[in-house]
Amino acid sequence: MASDPSSADARPARSQGAPPDAPLGGPFDVLVVGGGAAGLWAAGTAAARGRRVLLLEKNARVGVKILASGGGHCNVTTTLSGPALLDAFGRDGGRFLATSLRRLPPAAVRARLDALGVATKEGPLEKVWPVSMRARDVADALLRRATAAGARVATGLACVDVLRDGAGFLVRTSGGDARAPKVVVAVGGRSYPRTGTTGDGYPWLEALGHAIVRTVPALVPLVVETPWVRALAGIAEADARVSVEAGGRTLADRRRPLLFTHTGLSGPGPMDVSRWFERCAPWERPTLHVDLLPDVAEDAVRAALTAAVAARPADRIARCLPPSFPARLAESLCAHVGVPPDRRAAETSKAERHALVLATKRLTLPVAGTRGYDFAEVTAGGVALPEVDPATMESRLVPGLHVVGELLDVDGPIGGFNFQAAFATGEAAGLAV
Ligand SMILES: Cc1cc2nc3c(=O)[nH]c(=O)nc-3n(C[C@H](O)[C@H](O)[C@H](O)COP(=O)(O)OP(=O)(O)OC[C@H]3O[C@@H](n4cnc5c(N)ncnc54)[C@H](O)[C@@H]3O)c2cc1C
Secondary structure (H helix, E strand, C coil): CCCCHHHHCCCHHHHCCCCCCCCCCCCCCEEEECCCHHHHHHHHHHHHCCCCEEEECCCCCCCHHHHHHHHHCCCCEECCCHHHHHHCCHHHHHHHHHHHHHHCCHHHHHHHHHHCCCCEEEECCCEEEECCCCHHHHHHHHHHHHHHCCCEEECCCCEEEEEEECCEEEEEECCEEEEECEEEECCCCCCCHHHCCCCCHHHHHHHCCCCEEEEEEECCCEEECCHHHHCCCCCEEEEEEEEEEECCEEEEEEEEEEEEECCEEECHHHHHHCHHHHHCCHHHCCEEEEECCCCCCHHHHHHHHHHHHHHCCCCEHHHHCCCCCCHHHHHHHHHHCCCCCCCEHHHCCHHHHHHHHHHHHCEEECEEEECCHHHCCEEEEEECHHHECCCCCEECCCCCEEECHHHECCCCCCCCHHHHHHHHHHHHHHHHC
């Protein structure tokens, strides 16, 4: 579909504000740019209201990121609701999303998916999944919803600009131009660029007058260069507490599973707090603390270790650490605090045992950074929220321009929150255009 958009721009029909050129057809009331979770939802809702909708997607098919989500299973929303749901998006994000989430809460997303033939089920950590555990079912259902309502979906068309055109908009694409009185920009952020999200929307919106809050990769694995941490690759702790401190303040505190990898740390806990290693300036020296036994108080860990040493004085000290720890982890923690793992328990000093308790409850790991946009599940930052009407997602600066999904300066933790925000903002725009 590649053609030179600047040569397409020379066609006379465009300058007269006429309906879009072939092959895009028209006329249209609404152009939706980007066929991900938010764009598909917005297109379906607008088309169901009788709007003539053209959805433009750069990939050969819509919903590519949905297909990649949740390990191919798509954690489609959350069981949380009310204040707990809003809290997940932080103070500003929660405030911004309050109206749209009230209109389309997780229960309504589930009901809509159910009506489309995608039954959902609840899983651990407040997650909601399709019963089939197939992300494809979700993507297909959203596409069906949009096309059945009459939206036209054009794939393989990369938009290259969104411009004002009289009272409406001109969207320039690799396959010609399109015009409509309203536009919904839903091109996502910069994360996972191999799925098509390469940050295309920011310059368009900046040129239209919008402020873009500095974007950073979020929900991304952490890089820890320490060899002993990397050597633990493959070990998962199902229940850990991770927190980030900088300048004496706790910036984030999350109790979620943790996974050691060949590059550092992954899993929901480390990924949920990862944004702070991007947001903080280097001189703020953000520090990661890990509590490997969040259910057990430090005194109780100390007492258990003392009891194990007393009961099995001839045993290796590594074997006196909590039995839930894999042997490799226990040995690494011993080595980390300078206690040979095979030292006889009775031969350890009180100070060494204290160091082991601290390694279990207050392990400080040197984070070198994150794995960046290539491995980030979302982009934090984006179109500044005060410039967008939270009830309609319409720009407060450019009437008729709507911005939805990850492109906005709003994002949540792992757990279905980001799809939920995409659907809710898509619904708000779809009802307003
Ligand atoms: C690996 C991975 C797993 C994830 N798992 C989950 C999960 O289980 N649960 C959850 O809630 N969230 C998950 N997320 C996050 C979630 O996928 C996103 O937050 C969500 O998809 C954002 O929706 P969106 O519609 O704003 O953007 P996207 O879904 O990214 O859609 C944007 C669309 O716009 C298209 N586009 C971009 N530029 C152009 C252009 N110039 N012209 C035309 N089209 C364009 C893109 O190709 C894309 O299809 C995951 C993300 C990743 C990367």
